[in-house]
Amino acid sequence: MNRRVYLDHNASTPVHPEVVQAMLPYFGERFGNPSSVHAFGREAREGVETAREQIAHFLRVGKEEIVFTSGGTESDNMAVKGIAMARRQGHIITSQIEHHAVLRAVQYLETLGFEATYVPVDQHGMVDPDDVRRAIRPDTVLITIMHANSEVGTIQPAAEIGRLAREREIPFHVDGVQTFGKVPIDLDAFGIDLLSFSSHKIYGPKGVAGLWIRKGTKMVSVQHGGEHERRRRAGTENVPGIVGFGKAVELRARDMADEAVRVTALRDRLWDGISARVPEVRLNGHPTQRLPGTCNMCFRHVESESIVLGLDLKGVGVSAGSACTSGSVEPSYVLVAMGVPLDWAMGSVRTSLGRSTTAEDIDYVVECVEPLVAKLRSAMPARAEAR
Amino acid sequence: MIYSAALVDHFRNPRNAGMMRDPDGVGESEYRECMDLARFYLRVRDGRVLEARFQTYGCGPTIAASSAATELAAGHRLEDLVELAEGRVVEAVGGLPEERRHAAQVVAMALRAAARNALDRRGKG
Numbered sequence: 001m002n003r004r005v006y007l008d009h010n011a012s013t014p015v016h017p018e019v020v021q022a023m024l025p026y027f028g029e030r031f032g033n034p035s036s037v038h039a040f041g042r043e044a045r046e047g048v049e050t051a052r053e054q055i056a057h058f059l060r061v062g063k064e065e066i067v068f069t070s071g072g073t074e075s076d077n078m079a080v081k082g083i084a085m086a087r088r089q090g091h092i093i094t095s096q097i098e099h100h101a102v103l104r105a106v107q108y109l110e111t112l113g114f115e116a117t118y119v120p121v122d123q124h125g126m127v128d129p130d131d132v133r134r135a136i137r138p139d140t141v142l143i144t145i146m147h148a149n150s151e152v153g154t155i156q157p158a159a160e161i162g163r164l165a166r167e168r169e170i171p172f173h174v175d176g177v178q179t180f181g182k183v184p185i186d187l188d189a190f191g192i193d194l195l196s197f198s199s200h201k202i203y204g205p206k207g208v209a210g211l212w213i214r215k216g217t218k219m220v221s222v223q224h225g226g227e228h229e230r231r232r233r234a235g236t237e238n239v240p241g242i243v244g245f246g247k248a249v250e251l252r253a254r255d256m257a258d259e260a261v262r263v264t265a266l267r268d269r270l271w272d273g274i275s276a277r278v279p280e281v282r283l284n285g286h287p288t289q290r291l292p293g294t295c296n297m298c299f300r301h302v303e304s305e306s307i308v309l310g311l312d313l314k315g316v317g318v319s320a321g322s323a324c325t326s327g328s329v330e331p332s333y334v335l336v337a338m339g340v341p342l343d344w345a346m347g348s349v350r351t352s353l354g355r356s357t358t359a360e361d362i363d364y365v366v367e368c369v370e371p372l373v374a375k376l377r378s379a380m381p382a383r384a385e386a387r
Numbered sequence: 388m389i390y391s392a393a394l395v396d397h398f399r400n401p402r403n404a405g406m407m408r409d410p411d412g413v414g415e416s417e418y419r420e421c422m423d424l425a426r427f428y429l430r431v432r433d434g435r436v437l438e439a440r441f442q443t444y445g446c447g448p449t450i451a452a453s454s455a456a457t458e459l460a461a462g463h464r465l466e467d468l469v470e471l472a473e474g475r476v477v478e479a480v481g482g483l484p485e486e487r488r489h490a491a492q493v494v495a496m497a498l499r500a501a502a503r504n505a506l507d508r509r510g511k512g
Contacts (some may be wrong), residue, residue, distance in 0.1 A: 301444070303422075306398075309390075309447035313399060346422060379404035379450060381415070381426045381442035 002315030005361040009201070009293055009354035010150045010178060011319060015244065016203040022247035023205065026240035034237050035228065044239045051246025058249045059187060059195070059212060067211045067229045068242050072177040075196035075211040076101035078233065079173040082219035083142045083194070084109050090141035092116045095127050095156075096337040097149050102175055106144070114141075124286040125154035125338050129161050136168055146175040147185065151321065151334045151350055152285030153294025155183065162191025171217060177201060177209070178291060181252035183260065193217050199241065203355065204248030208241035255355065260292040263353050266362050267295045270351060273366035278373050282344060284335060293353035296321070298335070298344040302376045307349050310372040316365055321348025390448065391481030397451035402458055407440040412465075412505025416496035423449045423493050427501040429460070431509075436460045436468065439498070448483060448490035455479035456494045460502075465509075468502035471495050 006014075026047055032040030034048050048068070056063035069075045080102055084092060094106050096118045106116050117135040121127055127145055136143075143165045148155045158174055165172035173194040176185055180197035187195060194217065198209040213219065213232070225234025275281055280300040299307060304320035311318055321332040331345035340348075351365070390398075407428035415426035423445035430438040439457040443450050459479045460468060476491035476498075477483050483491055 303444060303446050305446035306450060309398060313395060375401075376450070379401055379442055379453075380444045381424055 003364055004315045006317045007351040008317045008319050010352035012200045013203045013354055015205055019244045019247045023240045023244040026243050047243040048237050051242045054246035054250045058253050065212055065215055067232045069209045071209045072196055072198040073101040075209045076175055077105050078211050078222055079194040080105040081222045083171050086218050086220045087141040090139045091137045093135045093143045095119050095145050097121050097334045098146050102144055121337050123339055125152045127156050129157055132161050133164050140170050142171050144173040147179040148291050150178045152296045153291035154286040155289045158190045166191040199245035202248050202252050205241045205244045208238050208245045259355055263292040266353050266357055270362045271295050274369055277370045296350045299347040299373050300344050302347040304348055306376050314368045319350045393481030394451045397454040398447045401454040403440045412501045414497050414500025414504050416493050418489050418493040425453050425493050425497040427498050429501050429505050431505050434464055436463050448487045452476050452480050452490045452494040456498050465502045465506050469499050471499050
């Protein structure tokens with residue numbers, strides 16, 4: 001039996017045992033609908049509101065500013081469409097490397113008559129605030145820029161972009177799904193008006209996330225129905241999920257700072273180990289302004305998926321930057337936007353470490369990668385080098 | 388694992404990987420959508436494949452299919468090999484998910500090209 005090493009924490013994380021314990025009663029005796037007035041409903045309501053307080057405390061905001069959703073994708077859609085549609089028309093600024101939840105929401109709004117500017121990124125995946133400044137128009141109704149990219153982990157200059165947005169009184173949405181609970185987010189200092197954040201990236205359950213909306217922000221609902229979440233998001237709350245999310249956030253408040261230091265050191269150990277032993281490998285993303293656990297690498301002249309498969313067979317879970325599931329392969333749009341040459345971009349592999357990752361895990365992965373890449377390269381035709 | 392044991396085995400332990408010196412036939416094929424590239428070298432005796440070797444750039448299934456195809460080719464008459472069906476390669480790796488059929492396609496095309504090349508050379512020789 002192989003060792004099992006999970007290096008895909010940006011995709012999802014294992015639920016923390018304390019989170020599971022906190023959730024269990026809400027599948028059983030506290031099963032009620034939080035909208036019901038009876039004791040069963042009130043118990044469920046209490047769970048939801050405790051979680052809201054835990055998250056509000058962590059973000060240092062008012063609890064009435066937090067809306068629970070079904071996931072980061074819903075939070076992003078709610079923010080982007082909710083802000084834009086409240087203004088009926090106008091111009092939106094976003095970046096070329098946003099998550100598809102933002103990119104495709106903006107593209108949809110373009111079909112409704114909104115206009116959009118997709119600002120570029122530099123070779124490290126960083127947005128230049130001056131590009132945002134230049135993109136601002138009198139009719140700009142929203143700036144939406146992610147805090148950190150899930151593929152390469154580059155952390156954007158949110159505070160500088162937020163300052164521009166504040167000067168022009170343009171709502172500023174930040175997709176914080178990859179940074180929430182991992183690195184500090186100062187909503188006031190960053191000038192953020194809306195923040196998307198998710199549970200299953202921080203050892204909480206899947207199917208629950210949140211959107212923080214600064215008090216006074218004008219927006220419309222995109223999901224219509226009952227009076228839930230102060231009429232901002234209709235639908236019965238995912239009570240066990242929300243309770244678990246609250247607990248997960250409470251644990252992050254306790255563990256986040258120490259873990260960031262430890263995981264950053266392991267991430268660097270992985271890169272140092274691989275770059276010292278494998279020729280023609282490059283690191284993607286900003287050298288320092290990067291998520292603690294994210295290490296995205298390109299192995300030149302090797303195909304991403306063959307590395308993912310080779311490592312899977314060794315018990316190691318990582319993700320590929322390019323995928324050919326539909327019979328055609330596209331290099332990652334994030335790496336393309338960063339100007340990574342195609343012969344490198346085709347061989348990109350993302351590793352993302354987390355709270356359970358150990359130094360032994362990292363050393364094992366380095367041991368696996370070196371012969372795997374050498375083997376794949378040895379079977380490769382010389383002409384592929386021209387790619 | 389979505390792949391068969393045979394496929395995984397060929398990926399893990401590729402047979403006949405690498406180039407061949409002075410082959411009797413060489414052929415290659417590309418699957419542009421996926422950027423896969425497979426090349427086969429054949430050593431031929433009395434009209435039959437004595438040995439086949441491959442060099443492949445591609446995802447796991449394409450590498451595995453290349454390895455399996457070198458074993459499949461051995462012993463075959465060139466005249467048969469130029470007709471090699473993609474399905475034979477699929478069988479040789481114990482089946483392929485539908486969205487990975489291109490692995491067998493690019494490998495079968497490259498192997499047919501190598502066999503054709505060997506026949507052409509024989510005709511000229």
